[in-house]
Amino acid sequence: MTSRQRAATSVTLADVAARAGVSPATVSRVLNDSYPVSASTRDRVTRAVRELKYVVNGHARALAASTSMVVGVIVNDVSDPFFSQIVRGIQTEAAHDGKLVVICNTEGEPARELSYLELLRQQRAHSVLLTGAAVDDPVHLAELAEQGRGLLAQGGRLVLCGRPRLPDVDAPAVTFANHAGASALARHLVELGHRRIAYLTGPLGRTTTAERFAGFREQLAAAGVPLAPELVLSGGFTRAAGYDNTRALLAAGAEFTALVTANDAMAFGALAALREHGIDVPDQVSVAGFDDLPFCVDSAPPLTTVRLPLTEAGALAARLAAGREPVPFGGVVTLQGELVVRRTVNRPPSQPGGQR
Amino acid sequence: MTSRQRAATSVTLADVAARAGVSPATVSRVLNDSYPVSASTRDRVTRAVRELKYVVNGHARALAASTSMVVGVIVNDVSDPFFSQIVRGIQTEAAHDGKLVVICNTEGEPARELSYLELLRQQRAHSVLLTGAAVDDPVHLAELAEQGRGLLAQGGRLVLCGRPRLPDVDAPAVTFANHAGASALARHLVELGHRRIAYLTGPLGRTTTAERFAGFREQLAAAGVPLAPELVLSGGFTRAAGYDNTRALLAAGAEFTALVTANDAMAFGALAALREHGIDVPDQVSVAGFDDLPFCVDSAPPLTTVRLPLTEAGALAARLAAGREPVPFGGVVTLQGELVVRRTVNRPPSQPGGQR
DNA sequence: CCAGGTGATGAAAGCGCTTACTGTGATGGC
DNA sequence: GCCATCACAGTAAGCGCTTTCATCACCTGG
Incomplete structure (x- = not known):
């Protein structure tokens, strides 16, 4: 008062x-x-x-x-567990050398990515970590690279996390073995006998989307399992997209014994859609995601997925940015994922007429 | 290269x-x-x-x-959805006037809270938002108040979010109607016929813990339903605590038809523990949480809880801090929660011998 | 008893910006 | 036709620190 x-x-x-x-x-x-x-x-x-x-x-x-305490983190959405996990890794590491972490939510808009980078340059950020939203629009990428080079020229450091390197920019990247992870998942499903597997990709034009889908597709091809085009749909990396696309699949009368989504959030949506249709997971349809968000253990049923070392990736990127970790040869370190088998995957239901 | x-x-x-x-x-x-x-x-x-x-x-x-673009946010853990939701609200609002949000993870340690506040003062933060970890240790509170006053004296603004006001500090607070929310939950359970309700509180010495428990306890008392001391356990605001305490309850042979936890994370742990013991939710035991994290819709079963407007709270706090919203009379605005009925609550199983 | 160290301190020049306070010509009222 | 007015633009004094360089007292060896 x-x-x-x-x-x-x-x-x-x-x-x-x-x-x-x-x-x-x-x-x-x-x-x-x-x-x-x-x-x-x-x-x-x-x-x-x-x-x-x-x-x-x-x-x-x-x-x-001419020194600065701020470390910038550019992220799609802090409230998305995928990113908040990475951010925590960064934060913990940054705290070690008394740095302040400023987080920038782009909400997936490339324009904001750029304007935040500019803002960070104004603050003469000690380093900036770019994570998520790797739109591969060439114009955007060029501008991003331009900003990145500017930052470097100012004496800042730039590290990519969970996204590929920028053209002509001398910035290291911490990435995930998306291809290998998706392959492992596909192999798991095929080995259990699945032949009709639906796949819900992430947004088109994103590297992560492409890598995960490629890993999946190539593994199927290697196993001689056909991939039906009508079983592949794409949408955002969100629960809503997973839900909607699964309903679309169901509404179209698509037949599949397994459903793989490009990330866990989509898998949760898929589970909900399946449940609404009275389809039992995993007895009628198997489901698998990607990322291994903390909540996976509590979903109904607990989700089989590929675990990504999110926090570790953030921490590593932060250490790279701080210069506390040597930049590896080639400038990129790839972190492996790990198949985590839970309860959403089973053998396909044995059906009278073999479908393929 | x-x-x-x-x-x-x-x-x-x-x-x-x-x-x-x-x-x-x-x-x-x-x-x-x-x-x-x-x-x-x-x-x-x-x-x-x-x-x-x-x-x-x-x-x-x-x-x-002598102006600054930085808005500091002091938080327990960004990777906890409760906080990340609040942070997002803050971030979105801060972006409106081009401010940079620096996030500070205290990991629940009062000492870090203090040291981050100091760091933020060094950066001459335009404003700082203090959320979570309202330890009510008087010494800590006094130091916090001291820092807060210092910040104010420097021309900064301080806003509390989800925690009570500081003694002798002229800082507004955005709080949640914890008491009312817990009351509503208790009433719901009692009206369905539950008489033996277990309650897992949050960490002792925290305002949120106290308020929620008080709302619960007083509502039971008002309804003439006894609260058995052996059915009340306390622990951290974490899934692990919920899991452990539920197991402890079960191991002790406690009898209850409903279990209320002080937040959703604990409820998820409780659900897991119950499931492991082969106890059906909600047919044998009802479960309810608090917060309404986004995952509540996907848990097994979907969780009945009290929805708190987390993002809105963050946004409001940010607007208060920016001076874009008038400080209400009394300096505190309390946001109401809302009972969200999902699938974890049912009537108590009708038992041969009425127990009470 | 003094040249040459040595170790602690001070003086002052910035760092890159903002912002009074001053200048200017060009205008316009009388 | 002359002076107040005006609309811009420039000058320079900081903002609160760091850091180079100079200073100064004191000590050591010859």
């Missing part, structure tokens, strides 16, 4: 210096302990700091020393 | 001025369009900016104008 008068100016380093009876330079030296200072002087300074409740001005410091 | 030479210095406003043949002041004026500039001059400047690929130095600007 009390609306206090707002103090316009705050305590400065000069004030501390005056109070301690030393020069500003000395105060700076004890603050950063960047140079030997005698114990008695140091004491006087720290006491003055405490008495005056001095808090250094980060902007002034950043300006004078 | 190409390790380019890192440019030590970047283009400054003075460079732009020189190129455009005007004074730095003029450049600044067109950049911020803070003062009328003739069209032709403006053109020359913008052209120079583009040609030189000039990007303003945010630190210099912040120092000179």
Whole structure:
């Protein structure tokens, strides 16, 4: 209720210096302990700091020393567990060297990706981590690369996480073995006897979508299992897309004994759609996702999926950005996924007439 | 592979001025369009900016104008959907006025809360939003209040979100009607005939824990339903705690027809534990949570819970912080929850011997 | 007793911007 | 036709720090 008068100016380093009876330079030296200072002087300074409740001005410091505490993270949507998991990895790592993590939600819009990058450059971000939303529109990519190069030229660091490298930009990338993961999943299904497998891809034009689908498709081909075009639908990486596309499949009377979705969120939607249609998972239809979000253990039924080391990826990217980890040869490190078998996959129901 | 030479210095406003043949002041004026500039001059400047690929130095600007673009958010854990939902609300709102959101993970440790607040003060954060982890240790609270006052004195703004106000600090709070929500849940259960209801509280010493439990307890009392002490256990706000405590209840042979947990994460754990024991939900035991995380619709079975407007709370807090929303009388706005009935609650099984 | 260290401190020049405060010509009222 | 007015543009003084360079007292060996 009390609306206090707002103090316009705050305590400065000069004030501390005056109070301690030393020069500003000395105060700076004890603050950063960047140079030997005698114990008695140091004491006087720290006491003055405490008495005056001095808090250094980060902007002034950043300006004078041209260093920055901020690490930018550009992400599709923090509230998506896929990203929030990565962000946590980054945050934990950044905290180690006292950096501040600013998160930028692009909501999948390339334009925002660009404008956030610009904002981050204005703040002279120490480093920025670009994750998700790897739209492969060439124009956008070119602009992104341009911004990336600008950032690097300013002395910042750029690391990609979960997306491929940018053309002509010297930035390392942490990626996932999407192809291998999807292959493993496909193999699992084929080995159990599935022959008609539906696949719900992510949004078109995204690298992740392409890699996962390719891994799936190629594995089927290798096993001699045909992939029916009418069983492949695409949509967003969302639960809603999974739900809608599964309903579309069902409405079209498509026949399949397994359904693979490009990520877990879509799988949850698929499970819901199947349940509504009274189709039992896994006895009538098997379902599998990708990512292994924490919630997979609690879905109905618990979801078979491919686990991606999300937090670890974030942490690794952050370490790369901090220069605390050597950049691997070729500039990209690929993290392997792992097939996690739970309860949504079973043998296909044995049917009277063999369908293929 | 190409390790380019890192440019030590970047283009400054003075460079732009020189190129455009005007004074730095003029450049600044067109950049911020803070003062009328003739069209032709403006053109020359913008052209120079583009040609030189000039990007303003945010630190210099912040120092000179004593303004800041950063909004700090102090949170328990970004990867927890409860918080990430709030963060998204904040982020979206902050993006409106071009602010950068820095997120600080305390992992529930009061010490980090404090050190992040300090860091944020160093950065002269425009505002900070404090959410979660409302440990009510008096010493911690006092230090927090101290920091909060310091922030305010520096001209920053402080808003609490999902936690009660700080003593002697003039900061508004956005809170949830925990008491009312828990009451509604209790009433629902009682009306269906439940008489032996177990309750898993959150961590002791947290306001949220206390409020939710009080709402529950008082509603039972009002309905004349006894609350058996052996049916109340407490633990963290985590799935693991829900799982463990439910198992403990079961192991102790406790008898209950309904189980209420202080949040959804715990409820998911409870459902898993019940399932492992072959107990059917909701036919043998009813379960209810609190928060209404997005996953509630996909759990097995879909969870009956109390919906909290998380994203909205974050957005509101952000608007309050930005001064874009008037601070309500009393400084606190309480957002109501809403009972969401799904599939985990049913009438209690009718038993031969009525137990109470 | 003094040249040459050595170790702690101070003076001052920025870092890149904003923003009073001053100048200007060009206008317009009388 | 002259001076107040106006609309821009420039000058320069910071904002609060870091950091180079100079200073100064004091010590050590010859």
